Amino acid sequence: MQMPEPDSSILARKAAIVARLREVLPADAVIDDPAETRAYECDALTAYRCPPLAAVLPRTTEEVAAALKVCHEEGVPVVPRGSGTSLAGGALPTADSIILGVARLNRVLEVDYDDRFIRVQSGRTNLSVTGAVEADGFFYAPDPSSQLACAIAGNIGMNSGGAHCLKYGVTTNNLLGVTMVQMDGTVVEIGGAHLDAGGLDLLGVICGSEGQLGVVTEATLRILAKPEGARPVLIGFNSNEVAGECVADIIKAGVLPVAIEFMDRPCIRATEDFAHAGYPDCEALLIIEVEGSPEEIDEQLGLIKQIAAKHDPVQLRESQSEEESKKIWLGRKSAFGAMGQINDYLCLDGTIPVSSLPYVLRRIGEMSKEFGLDVANVFHAGDGNMHPLILFDANKPGDLEKCEAFGAEVLKLCVEVGGCLTGEHGVGIEKRDLMTAQFSDADMEAQLRVKDVFDPKWLLNPAKVFPLAVTAPRRAA
Amino acid sequence: MLTPRDEQELAEAIASAREPLRIIGGGTRPVGRTDAAATLTTADLEGITLYEPGALTVVARAGTPLAEIEATLAEEGQRLPFEPGDWRALLGTEGEPTIGGAVAANVSGPRRVQAGACRDSLIGVRFVDGTGTVVKNGGRVMKNVTGYDLVKLMAGSWGTLGVLTEVSFKVLPAPEASALLTVEVDDATAAVRALAAALTSPWDVTGAAYLPGTGAMVRIEGFAASIDYRTGKLAEHLAPHGAVTVERDHMNVAGAWRAVRDVAPFHGRAGDVWRISVKPSDAPAIAERLGGEQVFDWGGGLIWALLPEGTDARARIGRFSGHATLIRASDETKARIAAFQPEPAPLAKIAAGLRAKFDPKGILNPGLMG
Numbered sequence: 001m002q003m004p005e006p007d008s009s010i011l012a013r014k015a016a017i018v019a020r021l022r023e024v025l026p027a028d029a030v031i032d033d034p035a036e037t038r039a040y041e042c043d044a045l046t047a048y049r050c051p052p053l054a055a056v057l058p059r060t061t062e063e064v065a066a067a068l069k070v071c072h073e074e075g076v077p078v079v080p081r082g083s084g085t086s087l088a089g090g091a092l093p094t095a096d097s098i099i100l101g102v103a104r105l106n107r108v109l110e111v112d113y114d115d116r117f118i119r120v121q122s123g124r125t126n127l128s129v130t131g132a133v134e135a136d137g138f139f140y141a142p143d144p145s146s147q148l149a150c151a152i153a154g155n156i157g158m159n160s161g162g163a164h165c166l167k168y169g170v171t172t173n174n175l176l177g178v179t180m181v182q183m184d185g186t187v188v189e190i191g192g193a194h195l196d197a198g199g200l201d202l203l204g205v206i207c208g209s210e211g212q213l214g215v216v217t218e219a220t221l222r223i224l225a226k227p228e229g230a231r232p233v234l235i236g237f238n239s240n241e242v243a244g245e246c247v248a249d250i251i252k253a254g255v256l257p258v259a260i261e262f263m264d265r266p267c268i269r270a271t272e273d274f275a276h277a278g279y280p281d282c283e284a285l286l287i288i289e290v291e292g293s294p295e296e297i298d299e300q301l302g303l304i305k306q307i308a309a310k311h312d313p314v315q316l317r318e319s320q321s322e323e324e325s326k327k328i329w330l331g332r333k334s335a336f337g338a339m340g341q342i343n344d345y346l347c348l349d350g351t352i353p354v355s356s357l358p359y360v361l362r363r364i365g366e367m368s369k370e371f372g373l374d375v376a377n378v379f380h381a382g383d384g385n386m387h388p389l390i391l392f393d394a395n396k397p398g399d400l401e402k403c404e405a406f407g408a409e410v411l412k413l414c415v416e417v418g419g420c421l422t423g424e425h426g427v428g429i430e431k432r433d434l435m436t437a438q439f440s441d442a443d444m445e446a447q448l449r450v451k452d453v454f455d456p457k458w459l460l461n462p463a464k465v466f467p468l469a470v471t472a473p474r475r476a477a
Numbered sequence: 478m479l480t481p482r483d484e485q486e487l488a489e490a491i492a493s494a495r496e497p498l499r500i501i502g503g504g505t506r507p508v509g510r511t512d513a514a515a516t517l518t519t520a521d522l523e524g525i526t527l528y529e530p531g532a533l534t535v536v537a538r539a540g541t542p543l544a545e546i547e548a549t550l551a552e553e554g555q556r557l558p559f560e561p562g563d564w565r566a567l568l569g570t571e572g573e574p575t576i577g578g579a580v581a582a583n584v585s586g587p588r589r590v591q592a593g594a595c596r597d598s599l600i601g602v603r604f605v606d607g608t609g610t611v612v613k614n615g616g617r618v619m620k621n622v623t624g625y626d627l628v629k630l631m632a633g634s635w636g637t638l639g640v641l642t643e644v645s646f647k648v649l650p651a652p653e654a655s656a657l658l659t660v661e662v663d664d665a666t667a668a669v670r671a672l673a674a675a676l677t678s679p680w681d682v683t684g685a686a687y688l689p690g691t692g693a694m695v696r697i698e699g700f701a702a703s704i705d706y707r708t709g710k711l712a713e714h715l716a717p718h719g720a721v722t723v724e725r726d727h728m729n730v731a732g733a734w735r736a737v738r739d740v741a742p743f744h745g746r747a748g749d750v751w752r753i754s755v756k757p758s759d760a761p762a763i764a765e766r767l768g769g770e771q772v773f774d775w776g777g778g779l780i781w782a783l784l785p786e787g788t789d790a791r792a793r794i795g796r797f798s799g800h801a802t803l804i805r806a807s808d809e810t811k812a813r814i815a816a817f818q819p820e821p822a823p824l825a826k827i828a829a830g831l832r833a834k835f836d837p838k839g840i841l842n843p844g845l846m847g
Contacts, residue, residue: 114673115757137679159622170620172629173597188823193756195589195778198800198818199846200638200828201596204629208622225679248531254554254650292681293710296703351618354532384532385620423620431623438623439613446612446835447625453830465624 001048001089001429004463004475006096010053010076017074018054021098024066029104031055040081040099044146045089045430047400052079052093059104061179061187061217068215069185071098077459078183080211082154083125085146087347088428090158090210094463102153105217108132117176117193119220122153126160129221138223141168144424145333156216159208161424163332166382167258167291168224170424172207177220180206180213183455192220205450210426211461213454227291230258232328233301235308236282236315240264241358243284246311247381248354250288255303260382261287261332264361267339267376267389274338277331280315286381287332335378336389343374343391346403350414351423354384363413364388371406373399385423386414412437427465435467444470479517484603484611484642490517491640492609497843500636502540502578505563505570508635508804509816511845519577522642525549527617533648534617536601539577539641546576556651559595560586560734566744568805577641583633586738587684587696590676590775592649596632601645604631604638607836612639619647630831636842638835652698656708657684657724657733660693660715665761668693669777671718673757676776678714680707686737687773693718696734740781742772750805751790753780756798766794789814817846 010017018032031037032054042049053076058064071078077097084091093099105121111133112118118140120129126147129140143162144150150160156178161170168174177191190206191197206213237243247260263271263285272279279285286308290300301318308316319325339345352360361377368375379386388410392403411421411431415438421431435444444466451458451474458474479498481487491498496514501507503520522540529535530553537546543561550556561584563574578584580602585594592598601615614627631638658675662668668687675682675695684696695715697707704725712721724730736742743750748769755763760777769784784790787810790801800818803811820828828847832839 112758113677114670116676138677159626161620165620169593169597170622172626173593182823186823188827189821190824192798194754194799195775196583196585196594196633196754196800198754198802199820199824200831201583201629201633202824202827204596204626204632207629208626225677227681228679251533251650252531252553254653256650292703293706295706296700299700299702351620353529353534353617355529380620383619385618418616419618420616420621420623422623423618424622426622427624435624442610443613444624446606446610446614446627449834450625450627450630450831453827453834 002468003050003094003429004468006094010096013074014053017076020070020074021054021056021067024070025056025058025063029057029059029063031057040093040101043084043086043089043091045087045092045428048089048092048429050093050095052097052099053095055099055101057101057104061181064100064181064215064217065185065187067100068181068183072184072457072459075457075459077462079461080153080157080215082123082151082157083149085150086154086158086426086428088422088426088430090426090428090464092429100215102151102217109218112193113138115193116223117220118223119218120152122156122216122219123151126150126152126155133223137226139226140221140223141174142171145336152219153216156207156219157209157211158424158426161385163259163261163380165380166260167256172204174222175203175207175219176222178203178206178216179218181215181217183214183457183460210428210465212451212465213460228293229297230289230291231297231301232287232289232319232325233304234279234315234317234328235286235288235313236280237284237311238282238314240284240361242311243286244357246286246308249307250304251382253303253307255300257288257290257382259287259289260380262377262379262381263332263335264377266374267335267378270338270342270376271331271335274341275331275334277327279331282314287328339376339389339391344394345389345391346407348386348388348390348407348410349422349425350411350419351383351385352414352417352419354381356417357381357384360386360413360417364410367406367409371402373403373406384419408434429464432465433467448474479515480521482521484522484605487519487522487640487642488605488609488611491605491607494840497840500640500842502575502581503572505565505568505572505574506578506582507568507570508582508802509845510808510811511842513842517640519640519642520573520575526643530555534645535648536617536643536645537576538643539575541576543574543576543579550648551651554651555648557646558588558592558598558649560588560738561595562586562738564739567740567750576644580632580641580644581634581636587686587734587774590685591681591683596629598646599628599632599644600647602628602631602641603643604641606639607838607841615645617645635845637832637846638841640841652700654701654704655696655698655727655730656704657730658695658708658711658715659691659722660695661719662693665764665773667718668773669757669760671715672776674715674718675711678711680711684734684737685776687777688737688742689770694733694737696730737772737774740772743781743783746783747786748783749786749788749803749810751782751784751801752804753782753790753801754778754799755780759797763794763797768793786810791818820847
């Protein structure tokens with residue numbers, strides 16, 4: 001992955017730029033010592049690193065506005081950063097950029113149960129949003145795997161999802177309003193505690209814009225009453241195709257589970273060795289979870305088991321206790337960690353129409369042989385969001401490049417069957433150059449025009465999302 | 478009247494247009510006013526292009542009648558999650574509501590409190606921008622963060638950024654049973670309290686409305702046994718708010734909610750109709766300031782108001798968190814009062830910037846949204 005050459009005139013002005021930032025921010029909010037800026041050299045896509053010119057860590061919307069105004073006047077690119085958990089390089093700096101970290105903006109500002117919302121500063125972690133309301137029986141629905149660490153700001157930037165999207169949607173479906181600072185320092189309020197923001201749906205286009213349109217400092221989020229209970233069932237199959245058919249049949253029968261997770265044999269084995277969740281050794285495993293009262297759960301699981309039985313499963317096991325449910329989920333949630341024990345891996349995030357599942361899995365298997373790299377599949381089957389993990393050895397010269405080439409082929413396949421490059425991780429730098437596989441020039445131009453309006457000087461996270469060659473004229477202007 | 482039959486013809490019509498166009502689908506939701514020399518309708522861009530029940534996905538051309546989509550989904554026991562209303566009786570219009578029109582107006586019914594708005598179910602669009610260029614965004618999968626989400630931006634843009642040619646949706650299973658619980662309440666304040674109690678319960682409420690004279694209405698949907706269970710729980714939970722009556726007949730429940738969805742209490746009545754989005758607990762106080770008659774949907778979050786002709790609802794409400802849209806009024810009133818809530822300067826600037834980029838000739842419903 002290439003990044004643009006840093007602007008030498010900005011590098012030369014470092015001392016002056018930092019001094020101006022110090023004028024408008026508290027002393028501890030500006031970091032420019034190279035030993036300390038190293039902490040911001042990468043996000044969770046660790047293969048790519050570059051320390052920024054400096055990092056700023058404001059505590060208020062006003063401080064964010066002041067910092068952005070200085071950068072705007074100085075013509076310095078700004079890379080917004082939540083908790084730095086992006087798998088796509090969304091928070092990767094360039095040497096001539098300022099990292100604007102929102103980690104210190106972590107307060108809960110307002111909780112209103114009757115109106116069913118919480119207002120938080122955007123650096124607050126996803127899990128701690130639920131943490132703030134759970135004692136009163138509420139939760140915030142989007143639950144990305146990184147929820148312990150990831151910030152709401154990043155969730156909004158990447159329109160994060162999680163395992164329970166089939167029922168509750170992704171971030172954009174649970175975001176009611178934002179306070180956002182534009183690159184020139186203008187503070188805008190969009191939406192709020194009412195359900196629909198007025199005018200054009202700016203909230204909709206800001207969510208998932210990867211920090212390229214503005215820096216969100218506060219968010220109003222929809223909270224929901226916790227269901228009475230939830231229970232998963234494990235269903236093992238000896239064929240991926242049959243597991244895929246079972247998913248489609250369950251959906252067609254009118255049951256809407258909150259989660260349908262799918263794991264293939266390599267993933268099941270690695271996870272079982274690691275977490276001992278009691279998974280059967282089979283070709284494909286479904287974890288299906290339903291919610292409600294005990295009687296409602298019995299009814300829905302009864303129907304699901306009836307449908308699954310027609311597909312001749314090798315195992316069909318309903319969780320019998322809270323403890324067992326936790327164990328079943330622990331296996332799934334530690335899948336990435338388990339694979340990491342074996343090898344380095346690249347985690348893909350393409351989404352496909354559910355009907356293409358068997359075909360895509362077969363093709364990935366074939367490609368795995370062609371490239372000589374192993375793949376494990378774990379994904380959200382209900383919504384077609386796949387996470388193939390391609391295993392490679394970072395210490396072996398050429399392996400990363402081979403792995404990236406393999407990944408690119410898989411994502412092109414996702415687009416070919418009617419899907420997309422990324423379901424919930426974002427484009428970042430990782431999938432930038434694949435955008436042409438999904439979008440025509442006109443499709444991309446329409447998106448670039450949106451950025452032209454919000455950030456005319458193209459200073460916010462400018463080297464992300466779109467192919468560098470496509471954005472070059474705008475970044476140079 | 479321009480009536481392109483396919484996307485290509487539509488693109489050519491817009492590319493060659495020199496005068497402003499009034500963009501319509503079925504023309505059943507004539508909100509606001511635009512200075513246009515001619516009308517362009519997408520009604521002839523018709524037909525469902527893809528329907529996969531197992532993937533909960535439907536794709537249709539913009540001019541496809543809503544009724545056709547709903548009937549096709551119903552055959553497979555599915556439905557559009559957002560319960561789009563039919564505004565013909567409310568607005569005194571004729572014609573056929575189209576799916577593209579519903580998207581352009583982001584029309585969302587009572588189920589919005591649980592399943593989201595039209596824009597939440599919309600997963601892909603194709604449209605022609607003001608230069609005649611065809612643009613696609615999103616697709617047919619429900620999780621997609623590839624590039625900017627112009628899908629949402631197009632929903633509720635009332636044809637001002639581009640003319641929709643095709644739309645894709647996530648659909649949901651239609652439930653086999655439902656129940657309506659009606660709570661007898663004294664006033665709007667008591668109603669909103671009862672509705673909040675229902676919406677903050679774990680029993681998955683899919684409708685929460687208040688019709689003065691009828692009471693606070695709560696809907697649940699799902700499998701029959703689950704409806705039995707939740708009806709019992711909710712009846713008990715709502716009892717402190719007033720006497721609770723229960724309707725279990727599926728058809729009767731559907732009829733009662735159709736009346737809320739289509740704002741039946743205002744059908745055939747004189748006066749202007751406003752649609753006001755507010756923080757639910759603010760609704761009673763805002764209704765008080767408004768005067769006239771109101772129907773609350775979305776637990777109070779949506780106020781439909783019937784006001785004497787020519788009344789400026791915004792002047793009556795004063796400052797509030799939310800926005801008010803003038804849905805039905807005389808041409809004279811429409812000329813005097815903006816249909817859409819005026820926005821703060823920075824937002825108005827962004828909106829104007831987007832319109833200038835997507836419609837540089839200023840020919841798509843100019844002036845409609847600002």
